[in-house]
Structures are given as C-alpha cells and as structure tokens.
Amino acid sequence: MQTAMLAFRNLSRQKRRSVLLGGAIAFGVMIVTLIDGFAGAFVDNVSENFSNLLAGHVFVEGVEKSPKGRDLEIIRDDLALREAAEAAGIEAMYVSRRSGLQGSFKFAGRTATLRVQGVDFAAETFLAERLALASGSLENLPRDGIVIPEPIADKLGVAIGDRLLVTTRTYSGQQNVGEFAVAAVIKDPGILGSVSAYAGRDYVNELLDLAPDEYQALSFYLPSLKGMDEAGDRLHAEVSSRLQAFERKAPGAEGENPILAMMRGEDEETWTGVKYRVTTLNDALAQVQQIVDVLDTASLVILLVLFLIIMVGITNTFRIIMYERIREIGTMRAVGMQRGQVRGLFLYEALFLALGGAVAGLAVASLVMLGVGLIDFGLDSPLFLILRNGHMSFRLDWARVAGKVAIVAFLTLAAAFFPARSAAKLDPAVALRTAV
Amino acid sequence: MKRAMISVLLALSVAMAGAQDFKAMLREIDSLGDFGGQDFTATYTIVSEKPGQKPETVQVRVYRRDERDQFVFLFLKPERQKGQGYLKVDDNVWFYDPESGEFAKSTIKESVQDSEARNSDLSRMSYADDYDIEKSSEGKLGAYDVWILELVSKDSEVSWQRVRLYVRKDKPLVLKEEDFSVSGRLMRTVSFPPSYISAGGKQIPSRILIVDEINTGEKSQLTLSDVAVGRLPDDTFTESFLKRAR
Numbered sequence: 001m002q003t004a005m006l007a008f009r010n011l012s013r014q015k016r017r018s019v020l021l022g023g024a025i026a027f028g029v030m031i032v033t034l035i036d037g038f039a040g041a042f043v044d045n046v047s048e049n050f051s052n053l054l055a056g057h058v059f060v061e062g063v064e065k066s067p068k069g070r071d072l073e074i075i076r077d078d079l080a081l082r083e084a085a086e087a088a089g090i091e092a093m094y095v096s097r098r099s100g101l102q103g104s105f106k107f108a109g110r111t112a113t114l115r116v117q118g119v120d121f122a123a124e125t126f127l128a129e130r131l132a133l134a135s136g137s138l139e140n141l142p143r144d145g146i147v148i149p150e151p152i153a154d155k156l157g158v159a160i161g162d163r164l165l166v167t168t169r170t171y172s173g174q175q176n177v178g179e180f181a182v183a184a185v186i187k188d189p190g191i192l193g194s195v196s197a198y199a200g201r202d203y204v205n206e207l208l209d210l211a212p213d214e215y216q217a218l219s220f221y222l223p224s225l226k227g228m229d230e231a232g233d234r235l236h237a238e239v240s241s242r243l244q245a246f247e248r249k250a251p252g253a254e255g256e257n258p259i260l261a262m263m264r265g266e267d268e269e270t271w272t273g274v275k276y277r278v279t280t281l282n283d284a285l286a287q288v289q290q291i292v293d294v295l296d297t298a299s300l301v302i303l304l305v306l307f308l309i310i311m312v313g314i315t316n317t318f319r320i321i322m323y324e325r326i327r328e329i330g331t332m333r334a335v336g337m338q339r340g341q342v343r344g345l346f347l348y349e350a351l352f353l354a355l356g357g358a359v360a361g362l363a364v365a366s367l368v369m370l371g372v373g374l375i376d377f378g379l380d381s382p383l384f385l386i387l388r389n390g391h392m393s394f395r396l397d398w399a400r401v402a403g404k405v406a407i408v409a410f411l412t413l414a415a416a417f418f419p420a421r422s423a424a425k426l427d428p429a430v431a432l433r434t435a436v
Numbered sequence: 437m438k439r440a441m442i443s444v445l446l447a448l449s450v451a452m453a454g455a456q457d458f459k460a461m462l463r464e465i466d467s468l469g470d471f472g473g474q475d476f477t478a479t480y481t482i483v484s485e486k487p488g489q490k491p492e493t494v495q496v497r498v499y500r501r502d503e504r505d506q507f508v509f510l511f512l513k514p515e516r517q518k519g520q521g522y523l524k525v526d527d528n529v530w531f532y533d534p535e536s537g538e539f540a541k542s543t544i545k546e547s548v549q550d551s552e553a554r555n556s557d558l559s560r561m562s563y564a565d566d567y568d569i570e571k572s573s574e575g576k577l578g579a580y581d582v583w584i585l586e587l588v589s590k591d592s593e594v595s596w597q598r599v600r601l602y603v604r605k606d607k608p609l610v611l612k613e614e615d616f617s618v619s620g621r622l623m624r625t626v627s628f629p630p631s632y633i634s635a636g637g638k639q640i641p642s643r644i645l646i647v648d649e650i651n652t653g654e655k656s657q658l659t660l661s662d663v664a665v666g667r668l669p670d671d672t673f674t675e676s677f678l679k680r681a682r
Binding site: 066067068069070106109111165167170172173174175176177178206207209 | 487527543589591592593594595596597615617618619621623650651
C-alpha cells in the first residue's frame with residue numbers, strides 16, 4: 001500500500017511527464033473506443049433501418065418454376081403458412097402479406113420509376129401509423145389509390161387526385177399497363193424509402209396478374225432483433241413439414257450471403273408447384289456482420305500498433321526516470337527497501353498511468369460520441385442506413401471495453417517492466433555513488 | 437332480292453374465313469423467319485426517337501442458330517456499348533458487359549438498350565407455338581386485303597399476352613402487329629412495310645417500325661443489312677465468342 005502511495009506521489013511530482021504519457025495512452029484508448037462504439041451500433045442501426053424498410057425480421061417467399069424454367073415469385077398457400085407460423089410459435093408484433101411491382105410512372109410527359117408495395121391496409125394498421133403524411137389521407141383509400149413519397153410527387157408534378165399511368169410487368173414478366181390515383185403523399189422518407197410507394201394489394205395483384213388471395217412476401221416483425229434466427233429456424237422446420245421448402249443456408253466459407261447462396265441453388269434445381277424460402281434479416285445482412293468483424297479486428301490492430309509505439313515511449317521514459325532517481329533508489333535501498341518494492345514502485349506508476357489514461361480516453365471518447373450524436377445528418381443523408389433517425393449512434397459493450405483496458409494495462413506494465421527490473425537490480429552503494 | 441344477295445355474300449365470306457386454316461397460316465409466317473438447319477446473321481440498325489431528345493442509334497449484329505434456338509447479339513454502336521451483348525443458351529439469356537467481364541442473367545423480354553425493340557424482336561419467334569388464335573376477321577390495311585388475327589398467349593413466357601396480327605391475304609406476310617398489355621391496353625404497334633430482303637430462299641422485312649402507344653412520340657425504326665444465311669462456327673454461340681468479339 002505504501003509502495004502504491006509512493007508511486008502515486010511520484011507521478012504527481014512529474015505532472016507534465018505524467019500528463020504526456022497518460023495523454024498518449026488516453027489517445028489510443030479514445031480511438032479504439034470510438035471504433036468499438038461505432039461498430040457496436042452499426043449492426044443495430046442497419047438492422048433496424050432494414051427491418052423498417054422490409055417490414056419484418058423473418059420472411060417467407062414462394063418460388064414457382066415457369067414452363068421454361070424461370071423462377072416466378074408467388075405465395076399460393078397462405079393457410080399452410082399461417083399454420084406453420086402458429087406451430088413455430090412465432091410471436092410477431094406485425095405480420096404483413098405483400099406483393100410488389102416495379103413500374104415506370106408517367107404524368108404529363110414526366111416519368112419516374114417506383115417500387116410499389118401492395119399492402120393490405122386494413123390488416124397492416126401499423127403501416128398507417130408509421131407513414132408520415134405530407135398531404136392526402138389513407139382513409140377510404142380507393143382501390144387504385146397510391147401513396148407516393150414527396151420527392152416522386154415533386155418529380156412528376158402531381159397532386160392528390162391526379163391519375164398516374166404505370167407500365168409494369170406481371171409476376172411472370174408479361175407487359176401490363178395500369179392507372180393509379182394519387183391518394184396521399186408521404187414526407188421524404190430518406191434515400192431508400194424515396195423510391196418506395198404503397199398501394200392496395202388487390203389492385204397491385206391485378207396488375208401482377210395474381211389472384212386476390214395470392215401474394216409474394218410474408219413478413220413477421222418481431223418484438224426485438226434478438227432471437228430472429230431461432231424464429232427463422234423454427235418456422236423453416238414447420239414450413240418444411242407442410243410444404244416444399246429450400247434448405248436454410250449458413251453464410252458460406254467465402255462469406256457468401258446465405259440468401260444469394262439459396263437463390264443460386266434454385267437456378268440449378270427443378271421442382272413443380274411452389275417451393276418456399278424462409279430467411280431472416282440477419283441472412284440478408286450477413287455482409288454487415290462481416291463489416292463489423294473487420295471493424296473489430298481493425299480496432300484490435302490499431303490498439304496494438306498504437307500501444308507498440310506508446311510502449312517504446314513508456315520504456316524510454318521509465319529508463320530516464322530510473323537514471324533521474326538513481327540516488328533516491330540507492331537511499332531507499334540503503335534504508336531497507338527490498339528489490340521487489342523498488343520494482344513494484346515502478347510498476348505501480350505504470351499501472352496508474354495506464355488506468356488514468358484509459359479513464360481519460362473513455363471520458364473523451366464519450367464526449368466525442370455525445371457531440372457527434374447530436375449532429376443531425378437528415379434522413380436523406382447517404383449515411384442513412386447506418387444512422388438512427390438521422391443521427392450517428394454508438395453502443396459500447398462494457399465487457400469488451402474492460403478487456404481493452406486490461407490489454408492497455410498489461411502492455412503498459414510490460415513496457416515498464418524492464419526499466420523496473422533494472423532499477424530493482426541496482427546495487428545501493430553504486431547507486432548512491434552515481435552522479436546524475 | 438338485294439337483301440338476300442347481301443346475306444349470301446356475308447355467308448360466303450364467313451364460310452371462306454371459316455375454311456381458312458389460320459394455324460397453318462401462322463406456321464407459314466413462322467417459317468419465313470426460321471432458317472432451320474442454317475444459321476442466320478444480320479446487322480440491325482435501331483434508330484430511336486423520343487420527344488425532346490436527339491435520335492439515338494444502336495447497331496446490333498445478330499447471329500442465330502434456329503435449329504437449337506440459340507442467338508448472340510453483339511452491340512456495334514454506340515461506342516459506349518460496343519462489345520456488350522446477349523447470349524441465349526438453352527432457355528437462359530445472359531447479358532455480357534466487357535467493362536466488368538461478367539455475364540448477368542437477362543430475359544428475352546428486355547428492351548434493346550432503351551429502344552422500343554425487345555430482344556424477342558431480333559430473335560426467332562413462333563406465333564404458332566406461343567399463341568392460340570382467339571378470333572379472325574377480314575379487313576383492309578392501306579392497299580392490301582388482310583386477315584386480322586387476334587392471338588392469345590398459351591403461357592406467360594412471351595412479353596405480350598394478346599397480339600393482333602394483320603396478315604396479307606395474297607401472301608402469308610405480316611404487315612402490322614399490335615401488342616396488348618394483360619389489362620387489354622394497346623402498348624405498341626409494329627409495322628412491317630412491304631419491302632423485303634431475300635435470304636436463304638425466304639423473304640424478310642428489311643424495315644420494322646415500332647411505335648410506343650403509351651409514351652406518345654416514342655418510336656424506333658429497325659433496318660436490316662448485311663444479311664447472310666449459312667453455317668457459322670459452333671463457338672459463335674458461346675461465352676468466349678462474346679469475350680473475344682470486342
């Protein structure tokens with residue numbers, strides 16, 4: 001305890017040197033903490049944004065082969081899927097059954113390409129709550145009513161009630177033409193949302209040449225991001241026991257996206273009737289996890305490189321300290337201080353420096369995260385997908401932070417160990433005779 | 437008496453129309469564009485016009501082996517698309533981009549570089565195989581007496597669910613084709629002016645005019661040149677041909 005007190009006093013005696021060394025450590029910890037915080041929120045933010053865009057966490061799609069072997073997206077057996085979801089114990093906050101078309105919309109000589117989600121508005125009440133309307137209403141939506149994003153309304157120059165001509169394709173790829181009446185305009189929903197419109201599923205199905213009870217994607221919006229893979233596995237097992245289903249794929253050895261791997265398999269396979277694909281948001285975002293793994297590795301490498309440089313500085317500084325205090329060490333040894341205590345004195349100083357630097361680094365990193373988090377990048381920012389409501393957000397895993405602080409403390413102690421050992425080995429008589 | 441004469445004439449024309457084997461007529465139309473055991477090559481120059489824009493010219497060299505239903509389209513113009521191409525192997529259509537060196541899956545229903553023409557317009561097609569005759573009638577198109585055939589697709593493998601053909605009565609040559617959407621709206625009109633090129637003992641229209649009926653003022657004109665019929669090397673219908681072609 002006395003040695004620790006002495007070490008603390010020594011550090012405060014050389015404030016400038018301690019601040020510089022501690023500052024270097026703090027800088028390293030701050031950089032690494034910022035990367036960790038960014039990586040921690042990255043997956044959550046991307047998943048959250050995508051789950052809003054895709055209206056779910058667990059998805060079912062049906063694929064049917066055309067006479068010439070083309071894959072056609074269609075779900076025909078809703079009842080079997082309902083039973084499978086019930087048997088799998090999928091507790092979803094919302095369930096959506098949607099069809100989708102891509103069309104070229106025309107109005108008064110202007111053209112815009114839009115993806116239209118065919119939605120059952122009566123069942124998807126949560127969608128009405130989420131859409132921020134700029135004008136118009138979702139009440140009493142006409143059968144051919146469409147809800148378009150503001151940038152598209154501006155581009156086409158349309159107002160509520162205007163009729164848009166759309167050229168599109170049926171689910172099997174045949175040409176079709178239809179007309180939509182603009183029923184509502186939603187506020188600019190950001191980069192990806194700005195090309196998505198919503199319309200009644202009945203009319204979208206008519207343009208897709210689907211029957212009213214058919215659709216293309218079944219989505220389950222779970223209460224949280226956790227447990228979606230388990231839910232996907234359970235649903236897959238139940239769907240497989242009732243209907244034809246594709247094998248769920250784990251990310252491939254070369255990091256291939258599981259959904260793409262599944263779809264590649266579909267090209268080589270033949271079957272009759274509808275075969276179902278059960279996927280999760282994590283499957284779709286497998287590459288995002290790879291980015292996080294890269295960020296984690298980068299953070300560790302940066303930590304090690306920064307601290308190798310800092311260690312050289314610490315070793316040199318502690319050598320200088322040893323020579324500066326050589327007579328003091330000799331005196332302490334002469335009055336009875338043991339070698340271990342002298343070594344301990346140096347190591348305590350290094351430990352305090354490491355801990356002080358780490359705390360300062362964490363504090364500065366927290367302030368930077370707070371400051372950056374206040375900046376509003378807007379929903380139309382190119383960074384939209386990694387932002388939370390237009391703001392950069394950070395999430396720290398405190399166990400990981402503690403691990404990094406332990407690494408910093410270990411490296412600092414390792415850097416100070418050799419000067420500490422040299423100081424401990426000093427002969428008191430020689431040390432007292434040395435002129436500094 | 438006059439009324440009786442009209443009735444007889446009407447009955448006769450209906451009987452004549454009934455006697456006409458329209459399925460055989462479709463097969464005959466198909467045979468004009470089918471070179472069977474021989475390969476077909478031609479250059480299509482497609483000039484597309486859109487209101488307020490300068491006309492754009494696309495030139496495509498087409499290689500077809502009808503006996504195996506294969507084709508290769510190689511873009512010669514414009515310069516930015518030179519070397520791009522389509523390859524049909526079995527039932528799969530692939531688009532090749534020399535910039536990336538990659539092949540991407542495509543379909544015969546894709547339009548040719550933003551023109552009104554589709555890949556299916558440049559490849560062999562079969563009205564008899566793809567369509568059923570729903571209705572037939574007689575009419576006049578310009579100076580020609582024509583059969584008007586209303587066709588409905590047998591399955592969804594073709595771009596147009598409904599097609600109306602205007603076929604010359606004197607020869608089985610199509611003068612006009614109207615393509616309809618699934619909802620029944622006229623989407624484009626394809627005219628085949630009566631000027632033909634002889635190749636492999638067949639008569640092929642030398643010009644095709646495609647009018648977009650949805651986007652007023654948009655149209656494309658296809659002109660054929662350098663037509664040849666004969667055996668092509670087997671490796672013409674391979675990925676390596678497109679890769680080498682640039």
